[in-house]
Amino acid sequence: MDLQLAGKTALVTGSHRGTGRVIAETMAREGARVVVHGFELADAQAVVDGIAVAGGEAHAVAGDIMSDESARAVFHAAVKAVGPIDILINNYGTADAGSWTKSETADWIEAYEKNVLSAVRLTRAAMPAMKERRWGRIIMLGTIGSTEPAARMPHYYAAKGALATMTISLAKELAGTGITVNIVSPGLIRTKEVEERFLAQGYEKGWGTSWDEVEPHVLKNFMNNLTGKVTLTQEVADLVAFVASPRAGSLMALNLRIDGGTTALVT
Known part of the structure; x- marks a missing residue:
């Protein structure tokens, strides 16, 4: 299937490593011009170099997105590199360890800064040009813990829960603008x-x-699901790429859980 991403520009926050990196690589492979964001330029550039070897187009930007000023600088650098941003993928976030007894107020605030306000800053920067062009995609990276939070890491799950509710609020704000x-x-x-x-x-x-030997025990003891396998980063990236594409124009205000059926809920 052609996702029709050729000619589109995408900024993927926190794409210097992990799932964000795979998302950036997948978007580039599908034809988008991708801005790879990292906190250090060398880390982002390493991903860009790999994308270039594979025949894709990517540009590196670096900076802290935990303040208004630095987030604006990152966004302006992205626009300078590729032009107006069509697709914003707010991938950056951290799942820092903690508990109800050990996590202090500062930990809760930090979790909100990293997982919510970083996305708010980039989203507010991207919206005006998307509105002008009557087309855009804004995608948050959440967790099934916003649906079924665990007792551990309460500050993280609270922040991701806020990210999920924020997504619905933003979708209503942008109703009829051509932005999903x-x-x-x-x-x-x-x-x-x-x-x-x-x-x-x-x-x-x-x-x-080996992973084949260990995986069944991981599912049994940590997080079971209906598929009998742990979700691959590429599977997450493929879903993100589809949601970011013109083909997904009727997907709006959705919390798309990709967990192999761990949260088998009617919602």
């Missing part, structure tokens, strides 16, 4: 870090030494 707003919410994703962590646990617990 949605949130993609993964469950457990098979990132490099997740794989390394569970392989180490598998070795300690005697589950085995």
Whole structure:
């Protein structure tokens, strides 16, 4: 399927690593001009270099998006590199460890800054030009924890819950403008870090030494789902690319959970 992304410009925050990197690579492979954002230019440039080798077009920008001034600088650098932004993918966020007894007020504020306000800043910068052109895509990266939060990391789940409700509010604000707003919410994703962590646990617990041996125990003991496998980063990126495409013009104000059926809910 041609996602019709050729000629579109996309800014992916936090795309210097992890799932964000795979999203940027996928968008470029589908024909979009991609701005790779990282906190250090060298990290973003490394992703850009890989995209270029694969035949895609990408540009690197760097900067902290946890303040209004620095976020504006990042956005202006992106526009300077590729022109008006058609697609904003607010991928950046962190799931910092914490608990109800150990996380202090500062931790809750930091979680909100990283997972909510970073997206607010870039969104407010991107909206005016999208409105003028009567076309745009704004996609948040959430978590199924906004639907079924755990007791652990309450500051993180509270922030991601705010991101989900913010998405619906923004969709209503932009009704009829030609801009769609949605949130993609993964469950457990098979990132490099997740794989390394569970392989180490598998070795300690005697589950085995390969991912095929360890994965069933991960699902049983950590997060079961209906597919019997942990979601791949590429699967998340493929969904994001579709939601970002002209073909997804009727998807609006949705929380798209991609978790293998971990949250098997009627909503």
